[in-house]
Amino acid sequence: MSELEFRAAIRDALAEELERDxxxxxxxxxxxxxxxxxxxxxxxxxxxFGTDRVFDTPISELALAGAAxxxxxxxxxxxxxxxFGDFMGLTMDSLxxxxxxxxxxxxxxxxxxxxxRSAVGAGGRFGAMHSQTHGTWxxxxxGIKVAAPSSPADAKGLLKAAIRDDNPVIFLEHKRLYSxxxxxxxxxxxxxxxxxxxxxxxxxxxVSISKGVRDALQAADTLAGDGLDVEVVDLxxxxxxxxxxxxxxxxxxxxxxxxxxxxxxxxWATGLLGLLAEAGLHDLDDAWIxxxxxxxxxYSPSLEDEFLPSAETIVESVRARLGTGVETSA
Amino acid sequence: xSARETxxxxxxxxxxxxxxxxxxxxxxxxxxxRMVLIREFEQAIHRLFLKxxxxxxxxxxxxxxxxPVGVCMALEPEDYASGTYRGHGHALAKGTAPEALxxxxxxxxxxxxxxxxGSMNVVDLEHxxxxxxxxxxxxxxxxxxxxxxxxxxxxxxVAFFGDGATNQAYFHECLNFAQVLELPVxxxxxxxxxxxxxxxxxxxxGGEIAARAGAYGMPFAVVDGNDLWAVHEAAAEAVDRAxxxxxxxxxxxxxxxxxxxxxxxxxxYRPDGELDQWLARDPLTIxxxxxxxxxxxxxxxxxxxxxxxxAIERACEAALAAPYPDPRERxxxxxxx
Numbered sequence: 246m247s248e249l250e251f252r253a254a255i256r257d258a259l260a261e262e263l264e265r266d267x268x269x270x271x272x273x274x275x276x277x278x279x280x281x282x283x284x285x286x287x288x289x290x291x292x293x294f295g296t297d298r299v300f301d302t303p304i305s306e307l308a309l310a311g312a313a314x315x316x317x318x319x320x321x322x323x324x325x326x327x328x329f330g331d332f333m334g335l336t337m338d339s340l341x342x343x344x345x346x347x348x349x350x351x352x353x354x355x356x357x358x359x360x361x362r363s364a365v366g367a368g369g370r371f372g373a374m375h376s377q378t379h380g381t382w383x384x385x386x387x388g389i390k391v392a393a394p395s396s397p398a399d400a401k402g403l404l405k406a407a408i409r410d411d412n413p414v415i416f417l418e419h420k421r422l423y424s425x426x427x428x429x430x431x432x433x434x435x436x437x438x439x440x441x442x443x444x445x446x447x448x449x450x451x452v453s454i455s456k457g458v459r460d461a462l463q464a465a466d467t468l469a470g471d472g473l474d475v476e477v478v479d480l481x482x483x484x485x486x487x488x489x490x491x492x493x494x495x496x497x498x499x500x501x502x503x504x505x506x507x508x509x510x511x512x513w514a515t516g517l518l519g520l521l522a523e524a525g526l527h528d529l530d531d532a533w534i535x536x537x538x539x540x541x542x543x544y545s546p547s548l549e550d551e552f553l554p555s556a557e558t559i560v561e562s563v564r565a566r567l568g569t570g571v572e573t574s575a
Numbered sequence: 576x577s578a579r580e581t582x583x584x585x586x587x588x589x590x591x592x593x594x595x596x597x598x599x600x601x602x603x604x605x606x607x608x609r610m611v612l613i614r615e616f617e618q619a620i621h622r623l624f625l626k627x628x629x630x631x632x633x634x635x636x637x638x639x640x641x642x643p644v645g646v647c648m649a650l651e652p653e654d655y656a657s658g659t660y661r662g663h664g665h666a667l668a669k670g671t672a673p674e675a676l677x678x679x680x681x682x683x684x685x686x687x688x689x690x691x692x693g694s695m696n697v698v699d700l701e702h703x704x705x706x707x708x709x710x711x712x713x714x715x716x717x718x719x720x721x722x723x724x725x726x727x728x729x730x731x732x733v734a735f736f737g738d739g740a741t742n743q744a745y746f747h748e749c750l751n752f753a754q755v756l757e758l759p760v761x762x763x764x765x766x767x768x769x770x771x772x773x774x775x776x777x778x779x780x781g782g783e784i785a786a787r788a789g790a791y792g793m794p795f796a797v798v799d800g801n802d803l804w805a806v807h808e809a810a811a812e813a814v815d816r817a818x819x820x821x822x823x824x825x826x827x828x829x830x831x832x833x834x835x836x837x838x839x840x841x842x843x844y845r846p847d848g849e850l851d852q853w854l855a856r857d858p859l860t861i862x863x864x865x866x867x868x869x870x871x872x873x874x875x876x877x878x879x880x881x882x883x884x885x886a887i888e889r890a891c892e893a894a895l896a897a898p899y900p901d902p903r904e905r906x907x908x909x910x911x912x
Contacts, residue, residue: 270723297727303755308716308748315720318705319655320728323720338745342710343717348911351698351706352689356911387909411911485910 248426254397258404273326310336314343317359330365330379344413345388356411366419373541384483391483393417395458397427402435419456438485446476450494453504454480463556499530509536600869607862610640611883613664633694634661638833641858643668645806649814655721655732657714660695662707670702673890683897690900712745719749722758731817739770759817762825788825800828801858
């Protein structure tokens with residue numbers, strides 16, 4: 246079976262949608278340059294689709310987001326790249342006050358079909374301003390979707406769905422996933438707002454997104470050796486949030502661990518546990534979070550490795566929390 | 576004949592702006608009637624606000640009518656525009672129906688946005704108004720992006736914004752962006768001398784807003800924003816340039832708002848006599864005198880004024896009689912399907 250690399254999945258999704266729909270445009274900083282961006286995700290697209298549809302822009306994140314908003318409101322389907330998620334702060338007014346609100350405030354006269362792709366996440370020794378994950382910055386904004394794939398197949402299917410979606414979609418690509426390989430997708434698109442149970446189990450539900458799902462799967466393998474049968478849920482999107490799938494899983498396992506690469510206070514994991522408590526308290530025997538310290542992301546390898554959640558920290562946390570005497574279904 | 580004119584001739588489209596360019600006073604009479612419509616609208620909204628029918632806050636554009644009307648005279652109906660939170664004039668000049676706009680101000684179900692937008696955030700896509708924005712400078716980006724579509728659709732895009740917006744990142748990033756991409760955008764700065772309560776000159780380095788475009792290699796002009804003819808002439812030139820792939824233009828239209836910044840502002844910061852000086856240069860008075868001087872009869876001008884007044888009276892009556900939106904009847908949907 247042929248294997249798909251995560252960065253190729255992104256490029257293929259873009260190419261297929263550019264091919265499929267003339268109104269799709271792709272622009273950003275260095276995206277059309279020969280290398281295809283700093284993470285070499287998009288080489289060859291300008292040669293194939295021309296300078297009118299794939300082009301480089303000034304380093305002006307606010308103008309990029311604003312231009313995408315205006316173009317999306319008037320018939321185009323722009324995909325923009327904001328190189329690092331950390332730069333999303335510069336786009337906030339246009340995305341939060343313009344793109345997210347047009348559909349509702351205009352009384353549904355029109356919508357804003359745009360996608361904002363960014364490289365996110367720590368572990369690459371990029372320091373405090375090139376390592377953040379901005380999913381939670383946008384999760385609380387009605388009118389905007391937030392997707393963060395964990396596999397090459399989902400990267401392709403979710404990006405294609407995002408480009409076809411009539412709403413603004415923030416699309417997070419974890420830097421540590423770009424070189425990951427995996428199976429080709431089984432379907433043309435993956436719907437936004439539908440979580441996936443990526444491993445079935447009866448003792449504990451681990452919920453995560455993006456790279457955290459890979460860490461959780463790896464941890465589940467280790468914990469299986471302890472006799473613990475772990476179910477892993479990949480949220481795929483933080484907004485819309487598929488609470489139903491998580492509730493269904495927790496109804497079975499009665500224990501939930503949410504793993505987030507980001508601070509606990511104000512994080513999506515904290516919000517998720519709140520929603521679970523509100524809707525499914527009767528099903529919960531335990532609920533906790535593995536997240537980062539409440540500090541900026543450090544640079545030094547020794548500091549950054551300690552800071553980040555990983556398969557090892559998930560295993561340690563589960564063992565510490567549930568102890569050795571956990572009653573399992575096995 | 577330009578490529579566009581050839582296409583239009585083939586489609587049998589009347590070149591709408593030709594009569595105006597030749598100075599047909601009747602085209603300006605229509606424009607004057609629209610200016611009166613805006614003035615009457617703003618005064619009616621002021622009265623309705625004092626009666627508690629308009630909620631929150633509102634920003635009136637009385638005194639600035641010649642700018643949006645003169646610019647929109649140079650546009651085709653399918654062209655795009657974006658406006659500001661002082662945007663009632665932008666919407667009315669672009670073609671929004673007074674009934675729908677008045678009902679929106681009153682938060683009624685018949686409003687152009689069903690009462691969801693209010694005074695500051697009006698959207699009217701049917702008339703090419705991609706939005707009015709409550710954040711200073713937001714309109715600049717919206718029109719820049721619409722310019723990307725316009726470039727592919729053989730249209731033009733116009734951004735209306737105030738002098739305050741020229742100190743925002745939006746202004747500098749988007750002017751550079753549009754110039755680099757040669758977008759068909761006309762940037763129309765309504766310089767009314769005050770950013771909220773603060774005089775423009777106290778917070779704007781370099782003295783002249785228009786000249787900032789020069790730094791980006793963009794054509795620019797300073798325009799008497801109270802003179803409908805001057806605004807239209809400058810806009811027509813900029814729109815022509817945009818349509819013929821000549822890229823963007825910045826117009827600095829110097830004008831004045833008769834009211835304060837918003838409903839909470841009595842405008843005590845204005846020097847004595849300043850308002851009177853500008854009232855003496857009221858854009859409506861200037862236009863009326865010019866129309867009469869150009870040979871239109873007093874009755875024709877009065878009839879146009881009366882028509883505008885009645886239109887606003889009817890619009891307000893209809894708005895006051897309209898129902899409020901019922902949240903149970905039509906709950907909001909977060910996303911487009």
